[in-house]
Amino acid sequence: MDYNNIIxxxxxxxxxxxxxxxxxxxxxxxxxxxxxxxxIEYANLDKNxxxxxxxxxxxxxxxxxxxxxxxxNFSTAQGAELAAKGQAMLFDYxxxxxTPVIAAxxxxxxxxxxxxxxxxxxxxxSDNAKMGLPEVSLGVIPGYGGTQRLPQLIxxxxxxELIMTAGMIDANQALNYGLVNYVxxxxxxxxxxxxxxxxxxxNSSVAIGAAIKAINANYKDGIDGFKIEIEAFGKSFGTAxxxxxxxxxxxxxxxxxxxx
Numbered sequence: 252m253d254y255n256n257i258i259x260x261x262x263x264x265x266x267x268x269x270x271x272x273x274x275x276x277x278x279x280x281x282x283x284x285x286x287x288x289x290x291i292e293y294a295n296l297d298k299n300x301x302x303x304x305x306x307x308x309x310x311x312x313x314x315x316x317x318x319x320x321x322x323x324n325f326s327t328a329q330g331a332e333l334a335a336k337g338q339a340m341l342f343d344y345x346x347x348x349x350t351p352v353i354a355a356x357x358x359x360x361x362x363x364x365x366x367x368x369x370x371x372x373x374x375x376x377s378d379n380a381k382m383g384l385p386e387v388s389l390g391v392i393p394g395y396g397g398t399q400r401l402p403q404l405i406x407x408x409x410x411x412e413l414i415m416t417a418g419m420i421d422a423n424q425a426l427n428y429g430l431v432n433y434v435x436x437x438x439x440x441x442x443x444x445x446x447x448x449x450x451x452x453x454n455s456s457v458a459i460g461a462a463i464k465a466i467n468a469n470y471k472d473g474i475d476g477f478k479i480e481i482e483a484f485g486k487s488f489g490t491a492x493x494x495x496x497x498x499x500x501x502x503x504x505x506x507x508x509x510x511x
Contacts, residue, residue: 314364
């Protein structure tokens with residue numbers, strides 16, 4: 252597939268999507284958001300793809316924010332539409348995807364960049380990474396889910412401080428806060444993500460998708476996460492993967508999951 256602002260690579264069940272606007276520090280513009288949605292949707296429809304990794308090109312930035320030049324002159328209605336469309340098209344879509352998505356944060360993840368990383372199922376950072384939501388320094392607030400996902404990940408007080416000060420935290424502080432799962436060198440970043448992906452791929456993709464839905468249910472208003480878990484647990488008993496997994500366990504062999 253041909254893209255202008257991203258690079259799509261697939262190998263042995265893992266897709267690596269690289270945001271490729273290094274001259275703009277990989278800032279998110281409308282086309283990049285559209286291409287990310289298209290690429291992730293394509294990967295999700297491919298039964299051979301078990302994990303998606305999102306990263307940025309170059310050594311400076313994962314995504315250094317949104318492309319401000321695209322919306323600097325927007326009206327209030329246009330601003331609200333920008334946030335609503337962006338959330339629906341990409342950020343909420345990633346969060347609710349049943350294919351696991353890992354953010355490989357290789358540098359600055361600011362504003363929309365951190366929001367993109369937070370929409371992924373978990374995050375791994377290189378030791379040069381810096382993260383923050385500096386939108387209030389521009390007279391606006393995070394609009395791609397940042398005010399919701401950051402408190403979920405690091406707690407209300409820390410999120411309030413980070414957003415109100417428009418500050419940045421480094422990779423080790425992000426690790427301490429629970430914003431990222433691991434910190435490694437830039438050279439080891441993608442290999443570590445691929446190693447984690449390999450561990451994920453040993454397991455049932457249909458069960459992983461159900462687990463993602465159940466975990467996310469806990470963070471949705473009006474949804475009983477325990478009920479969703481019970482329903483998903485019950486449905487698992489009707490899958491081919493459940494039969495294969497339990498049979499393999501009893502036969503003391505490695506399971507060969509079909510993802511069905």
